[in-house]
């Protein structure tokens with residue numbers, strides 16, 4: 001039996017989570033779901049956006065599912081990533097049929113460092129005139145994430161890892177990242193190739209030759225930006241799941257937010273959330289269930305009959321969830 | 329008469345500069361071109377990538393034209409921007425005919441802050457374990473660049489300025505930038521609208537709804553990344569000029585680099601360099617010449633007969649320059 005912490009959060013987070021949990025319940029796996037609160041509503045009700053009880057719940061679970069948070073997103077999700085030491089943020093860029101994908105042949109992974117960089121948010125107001133933020137890059141965290149990326153490549157039949165940085169300007173911090181990239185690459189010589197690009201060039205290449213990427217590894221903020229760009233390539237955030245992986249814990253969440261504009265209407269696309277659950281199945285080594293779920297999702301997309309409005313359909317969140325269950 | 333400092337730099341920088349100067353010489357304007365050295369070759373020859381004489385030359389000119397630098401690019405161009413206090417980096421994203429533009433209807437401007445942010449590169453190795461970079465955002469520089477963007481919008485019949493930041497994570501530094509955005513926007517109420525997005529969302533919107541942008545204003549590194557992404561939208565760097573504008577000086581350069589892979593072959597696309605010269609004409613208030621030059625460039629592109637290999641043609645750098653001169 002798996003203990004799963006479920007944190008639906010705000011807005012459409014709740015709606016897509018409901019559909020997702022129903023899908024998971026229909027699988028032949030013994031899950032014990034325990035719910036925790038976090039987000040804007042939680043802040044209003046309990047005076048804090050991320051209560052200690054939720055952090056404890058997440059820490060003690062075999063894996064967590066997270067929906068979305070509103071204004072408090074940074075306080076909730078960045079803190080959860082740090083508290084649980086979920087150092088690797090996996091963000092697949094994958095084209096699916098019947099989505100509005102600009103490119104229909106993409107399948108690469110962005111491996112984003114998830115614990116440091118400018119996200120440590122050690123900011124100071126140094127005078128009335130302005131402020132400083134610190135960007136921290138350590139050898140340890142760089143080695144850990146780069147090694148993770150190479151390992152991922154090896155385990156998933158990918159032949160190349162692309163390191164992304166801005167070492168021409170950030171000579172010390174990103175110089176270190178680049179140095180570690182080539183150090184780690186040596187351990188995989190003959191198995192996985194390595195290359196590196198500046199982050200600005202990468203932002204261009206993602207559009208001019210996205211097929212050339214297999215696994216991208218980069219620091220926290222660059223990963224944030226490039227993965228949203230990647231989402232744009234394959235039709236937007238409705239189809240982008242993610243996994244935050246640590247040494248003893250993991251949290252899966254759609255990359256989209258709480259979407260106040262459509263919240264409450266029951267029309268949010270639950271695919272990103274359900275694909276996140278599929279990544280969780282992989283993490284739990286439930287490979288057969290993962291494959292079945294992925295196939296069911298593909299069936300629904302290929303049929304193109306039960307799709308939410310963002311994909312040009314008229315179905316509700318619940319109906320998409322049910323269609324996936326029927327296809328299982 | 330205008331005194332123009334010409335810094336061709338390395339690789340294709342030299343080649344495209346030559347074509348560009350020939351085009352400028354064919355205009356009915358009195359230019360006095362003085363050449364300065366900078367870049368990798370200059371470092372080899374003189375022991376420094378950016379000699380003081382070149383900085384002085386640039387400071388004393390009415391405007392500068394810069395080609396490209398190789399490995400030393402950051403030391404050359406970032407320093408020139410800072411020494412000359414060229415606070416506004418203008419990067420148009422514009423679709424041209426017969427290019428490989430993914431979108432053929434784009435015409436917006438990215439206004440990038442050019443003097444601070446993480447480009448101050450105040451980095452420290454704080455232990456053996458890692459390093460810190462500082463990102464500095466001041467009220468003064470933010471106000472200056474945001475005001476520039478609104479003024480630009482007003483003068484160019486644009487109805488909206490989009491501020492881009494990451495204020496959910498960088499609450500103090502980008503919080504300040506966002507605050508100043510809305511402060512400055514008040515001065516333009518009724519004339520220019522304002523909106524703001526997170527940088528990650530913007531990276532997605534640039535692909536999913538690029539037509540919605542008119543003027544983007546953002547901090548240094550975000551501008552660097554988003555403008556290369558913008559280049560991707562309109563077919564790559566061969567067509568992207570830029571202007572670095574200060575209170576008493578300006579420098580114009582193609583966004584592409586020295587391209588060692590094609591340097592020396594005479595096949596580099598000079599369009600980005602020549603379009604940069606056209607931005608210089610605008611800066612010098614030579615509006616008629618600017619319009620004539622832009623029309624000549626458009627004629628050559630529309631005819632589609634004399635194009636460099638990056639645009640699917642077989643013409644040389646020189647031939648493209650000559651075709652533009654003939655079309656003038």
Ligand SMILES: CC(C)[C@H](C(=O)O)[C@@H](O)C(=O)O
Nearest residue numbers: 073074077078224496497528
């Ligand atoms: C909500 C925000 C703090 C978060 C981030 O920047 O990491 C989001 O953009 C993401 O990518 O998960």
Ligand SMILES: CC(C)[C@H](C(=O)O)[C@@H](O)C(=O)O
Nearest residue numbers: 168169200401402405406552
């Ligand atoms: C060469 C490099 C330092 C430079 C930058 O980062 O500004 C370049 O990428 C650019 O955009 O002009």
